[in-house]
Amino acid sequence: MTSLDDLPVRDDLRGKNPYGAPQLAVPVALNVNENTHPIPEGVATDIVASLAAAILGVNRYPDREFTELRTSLADYLGYDLSPENLWAANGSNEVLQHILQAFGGPGRSLLGYVPTYSMYSILASGTGTRWIGAERDERYELTPETAVAAIQREQPDIVFLCSPNNPTGTPLSLETIEAVYAASTGIVVVDEAYAEFSTTGEESALSLLPGRPRLLISRTMSKAFAFAGVRVGYLAADPAVIDALRLVRLPYHLSALTQAAAVAALRHSGEMLRMVDEIIGQRDRIVDGLRDLGYDPFRTGSNFVLFGGVDDPQATFRALLDRGVLIRDVGIPNSLRVSAGTTAETTAFLDAMAALNSNA
Numbered sequence: 165m166t167s168l169d170d171l172p173v174r175d176d177l178r179g180k181n182p183y184g185a186p187q188l189a190v191p192v193a194l195n196v197n198e199n200t201h202p203i204p205e206g207v208a209t210d211i212v213a214s215l216a217a218a219i220l221g222v223n224r225y226p227d228r229e230f231t232e233l234r235t236s237l238a239d240y241l242g243y244d245l246s247p248e249n250l251w252a253a254n255g256s257n258e259v260l261q262h263i264l265q266a267f268g269g270p271g272r273s274l275l276g277y278v279p280t281y282s283m284y285s286i287l288a289s290g291t292g293t294r295w296i297g298a299e300r301d302e303r304y305e306l307t308p309e310t311a312v313a314a315i316q317r318e319q320p321d322i323v324f325l326c327s328p329n330n331p332t333g334t335p336l337s338l339e340t341i342e343a344v345y346a347a348s349t350g351i352v353v354v355d356e357a358y359a360e361f362s363t364t365g366e367e368s369a370l371s372l373l374p375g376r377p378r379l380l381i382s383r384t385m386s387k388a389f390a391f392a393g394v395r396v397g398y399l400a401a402d403p404a405v406i407d408a409l410r411l412v413r414l415p416y417h418l419s420a421l422t423q424a425a426a427v428a429a430l431r432h433s434g435e436m437l438r439m440v441d442e443i444i445g446q447r448d449r450i451v452d453g454l455r456d457l458g459y460d461p462f463r464t465g466s467n468f469v470l471f472g473g474v475d476d477p478q479a480t481f482r483a484l485l486d487r488g489v490l491i492r493d494v495g496i497p498n499s500l501r502v503s504a505g506t507t508a509e510t511t512a513f514l515d516a517m518a519a520l521n522s523n524a
């Protein structure tokens with residue numbers, strides 16, 4: 165049998181590992197920060213009607229400029245954005261890849277503050293961009309001073325700021341984002357995949373867009389919108405940035421079915437986001453519950469919680485899995501990450517953690 169090492173794969177990809185969160189069939193899956201609530205049935209019916217209409221036209225290529233979808237996204241975001249400010253792709257991962265294809269590549273660098281979203285370094289290697297992992301402050305916070313010091317030292321071409329940060333949940337202040345933008349001469353991306361779950365009172369970085377043509381804000385329909393399986397991510401930026409992304413996307417990259425489903429879902433954004441408050445409530449329950457059990461949950465503005473104080477993360481991960489609860493070992497010492505689920509799922513997780521504690 166041929167192994168990967170036998171193939172003439174690119175030298176810079178040798179020894180690398182693909183993205184690999186386990187996909188297991190378990191009763192309680194709280195491992196990849198999905199919205200565990202299904203979309204409301206009335207919305208689903210409307211989406212299906214739109215898909216039925218769209219399928220009749222799939223002998224033709226879809227609208228390459230996905231104008232209706234960009235209009236819907238601009239309306240959803242507000243902040244006086246127009247369709248010319250919007251971009252979308254098959255998940256925000258593809259949006260981020262477009263950014264690296266257009267602004268990164270061989271001889272260029274991408275800086276992020278670790279630990280952060282594991283896909284950033286994987287997307288960097290896929291596009292031949294040099295990855296720089298810079299330090300955070302205590303408890304994964306990121307002050308303007310610490311952030312700017314790394315920019316001045318490394319002079320990166322691109323900076324990815326994850327706000328709130330995955331896998332730590334840490335909210336990021338607009339002050340830090342402004343300071344990073346002012347200190348850099350390159351592209352600054354704020355990945356707001358979890359923005360809808362933020363409860364810190366901090367405004368979205370969308371408020372910083374006017375007058376900052378190198379600032380890009382990426383969002384996704386995967387998390388708050390309960391749309392992970394459809395694959396729709398998007399971005400707001402200066403129209404010139406959007407023109408740059410057009411240079412690298414594949415023609416017709418958003419299928420007619422994807423566009424139809426997303427436009428229909430955005431017609432019901434209020435209902436689609438109905439579960440967000442409920443999920444925030446479950447997240448806060450996890451924080452309190454874990455603290456009561458003697459663990460050390462970190463500050464979070466997202467739909468998941470990173471918690472420390474775990475003696476043997478692999479052992480705890482496996483013991484939970486034996487009880488049908490899948491969470492995530494993100495490789496941070498003495499820590500595990502769990503997504504907020506429905507009330508029942510969250511209870512199953514907290515009960516399992518309590519049972520492990522009393523067995524110890």
Ligand SMILES: *Cc1c(COP(=O)(O)O)cnc(C)c1O
Nearest residue numbers: 255256257281330357384386397
């Ligand atoms: C989940 C996640 C995404 C979203 O990915 P999609 O490709 O849109 O599903 C983006 N950024 C971060 C930090 C995430 O955690």
